[in-house]
């Protein structure tokens with residue numbers, strides 16, 4: 001049963017939606033899509049998931065989740081598949097034939113020259129178009145450039161399906177989910193932003209998300225406004241991380257511990273300076289500024305500069321390490337350096353735009369022998385480093401250790417055996433992890449202060 005322009009009573013529509021009478025297809029079953037499909041199955045009663053990866057599809061149909069580090073997801077997927085409420089296929093068209101609500105959450109990455117790559121979105125929308133029926137609703141959750149739903153998705157659906165644009169609904173309802181807490185976020189950690197390509201699309205989308213989330217709905221005037229909300233959230237974060245990183249670089253000029261000053265500045269509510277680090281990774285924050293920069297005529301120097309500042313941090317981290325070794329009478333050329341963390345964020349198996357890549361490249365360029373450890377990554381060699389188990393690092397006679405990503409497993413390293421090494425702390429955790437001892441810890445933003453001296 002379609003919800004768009006159905007002329008049926010909204011209460012009857014809500015009953016139908018939560019009774020399995022409005023099947024849902026979810027296209028893209030990754031870190032965001034599988035949790036979303038599982039919550040839709042729990043709420044709506046019938047979900048057909050779609051993924052191009054046959055292994056992903058087969059695993060889900062056997063009741064297994066392929067996503068690590070998501071509390072509750074494995075059990076929810078098993079439960080929903082067992083109950084016949086969730087199944088998966090590689091065909092978006094087959095799923096679209098069976099569904100009346102179609103949700104798209106496929107990757108929207110950048111090309112090498114920072115152009116948004118909407119190839120997966122286009123393929124998903126074409127597949128949906130082949131099975132689209134009058135009265136259906138298409139919801140885009142993956143982050144897209146402003147104007148995509150109204151200017152690209154809706155016309156493409158009309159062209160492929162043969163339906164007029166006013167015979168089906170299109171809405172943008174951004175994913176506000178962080179890996180590691182996906183089910184909590186999807187179920188209602190934050191209000192759900194909803195923007196329809198037309199008024200009826202917005203109404204239908206508000207109705208279904210009113211059942212999915214325990215939190216409020218934030219209705220926007222149109223889909224483009226909702227697309228902008230998601231991008232604004234992301235660029236706010238990139239710019240504010242860049243501010244923290246720029247201030248961190250002033251530590252020696254000012255002769256202070258900038259992190260201490262940031263913490264103090266943040267003790268009053270009008271200041272929320274973020275945390276300096278070795279760089280900004282992932283396929284959200286570093287990507288979203290380009291979704292605005294490449295799609296607006298008006299210049300955006302702040303967004304551009306913030307990207308430059310954040311992308312300069314891996315090199316700054318290597319520079320800090322080289323200076324620290326020199327102060328110890330050692331040369332980074334010929335030294336052995338262990339890099340802790342390849343993924344962009346602790347506990348998340350994602351390496352896109354990871355700062356670790358720039359740190360490793362910078363160390364290799366300076367002639368260091370680079371080891372690296374990450375509990376979530378198997379192909380460490382592909383990043384230009386020799387894999388090592390974190391626990392074995394004290395046996396490797398390293399000259400320096402640089403912490404890029406603070407996986408909790410690294411706290412268990414026998415730090416007491418690393419007192420002769422320079423420790424470069426990218427995430428402000430080593431003083432706590434090392435405890436008492438005669439350590440040489442250089443923290444990004446920490447100035448000349450070498451902890452433990």
Ligand SMILES: NC(=O)c1ccc[n+]([C@@H]2O[C@H](COP(=O)([O-])OP(=O)(O)OC[C@H]3O[C@@H](n4cnc5c(N)ncnc54)[C@H](O)[C@@H]3O)[C@@H](O)[C@H]2O)c1
Nearest residue numbers: 028029030031032033051052053107108120123142143175
């Ligand atoms: N990961 C996050 O923290 C996050 C947060 C908010 C929003 N998002 C948005 O969600 C999108 C997806 O993120 P993710 O972390 O789930 O990505 P992911 O890489 O973990 O998963 C993407 C999945 O989509 C599948 N896929 C690719 N092309 C497809 C196609 N044409 N049809 C069907 N399936 C296809 C892949 O096989 C993969 O399983 C991101 O691009 C971003 O726009 C992500």
Ligand SMILES: CC(=O)N[C@@H]1[C@@H](OP(=O)(O)OP(=O)(O)OC[C@H]2O[C@@H](n3ccc(=O)[nH]c3=O)[C@H](O)[C@@H]2O)O[C@H](CO)[C@@H](O)[C@@H]1O
Nearest residue numbers: 175176177178241274275277279280281282284285344345
């Ligand atoms: C729904 C959604 O889209 N959610 C996003 C998701 O974003 P994400 O998964 O990309 O994670 P982020 O936390 O943004 O980290 C990105 C990179 O920036 C580094 N960083 C971070 C903070 C800081 O002060 N200093 C830093 O250097 C960090 O190490 C990492 O490399 O979750 C965030 C909430 O966690 C959300 O705000 C954000 O919208």
